[in-house]
Amino acid sequence: MTTPNFADDTQGRELENLLMLAMNEPAQRPAFYRTLLESTVLVLTDNTAPQGEVVLEAGSPLSLQVWEKQDGTRALPFFTSLAALQRAIEGEHPFLALPARVLFEMTQGTELFLNPKNEYGKEFTAQEVALLLQDGGVNKPQERVVEAGHEYLIGQPEHYPAAMVDALTTLFSQRKPVRRAFLALIHDKAHDEQPNLLVGLEVEGATEQEIEDLIQEAGSVASEALGDNEAVDFCLVSEKERGISHYLIQHTQPFYQRRWGSWLRNIIPSSGIA
Template identity: 65%
Template structure:
């Protein structure tokens, strides 16, 4: 079956599940892409084919070593993809009109599907309003890091000569995307923007995002990974973006960001307090 490049709308928004909601939002807003990829990795998805069963199978017990006969579809350029779907309803709409022997399906964890089809090109929800083509390199990165970019950690020593200031051209799209992301993350207190240049490491300055956040080291590391993915997709002219943790008790970069810049994001305490403080009446 051929997969068209022009995709028409067929999925009503009010019928969408969480994966479909995040897919729709991530099309235009990079801030939702980390959550989309994480949800995708944890989701159960549907593929056309069979596992040697007599009837349709919905199973969480399929592993990367299982034997599956997966149906391939052909794109307009002649290349082959494996279609997979976020729900049985989306699968049935996409496969409408196919011959009965192509209607078998298997449900399995998306991570298992990715592991057992490495090297293949996959397509989530083809023939729907919102779809996502996944190339082998993307799938490998997803399995390895949970995202599409793996941040590298740089430790600055005491002799590092850093120039720090403000960018001449404000990266509005990146800041807007990060603001949307941070507003969904309760641990983030504030976020700052600067331009930093370590001449011993980089020929050109990098954008620097300082994040002040609560939480464990693991939680903050996960937050920085998500923010890094958002920044890498929205930075102007693909300018590199560095991240650092801001602590008001420290000197150096933290002191500069807190004392000499205004945060582009600041947690609104009122919205959280309304959720945790019970209402009371005064008599």
């Protein structure tokens, strides 16, 4: 394992910005978790650090610092950047750079804390770390197949879930395959005691895996924005299909619709014409 040069701390600044956004915006959390798992982070070590580049061989002894929190419990600190680390300690101290995923794998069962003593930080319980390694930090949705001829009631919610809609709109604006998104209330009496919110997604140009990842992220974002006792279902819709697709596309207005102008601005260079 090699300790990289952190003179260019672009990655750390991007991750810190996502952390700041994720603190208050559920729609930003999937992007934060995804970027974190792809990032290199810094940990404090009790090992004597030689000068320059360090290569760790498999089985190399490694002692990482664990700090005591105000409540008396202990957590392993790690940092997004050299600047974040320097804000948390006084003087010089040996540290190690390694991929966040490797850190999570080698410290499973340990509580961790990202950027302690910084303006924005996050605690990771052992359960959260396990979820990150398994599903990227978002809960996996349960898949249900509705058979032909199955009866269900569908309509519009009496109380509009504005917080969920706002969070999903932010998420979908970052996901190019989402063309439109629709909202309804659905009741499957054979399966649910109470009606559930239903979000219909019209997507294009996406693989099955990309669609699965999208619904997984959307479900996590929606759950964060909704109350504890509220549930939401997701389905794919198409103008070529009947049933739920027909109702949502023909009888409701999309709460999200992709803006073509924003994509065109990214594709078409400025001509300089006044």
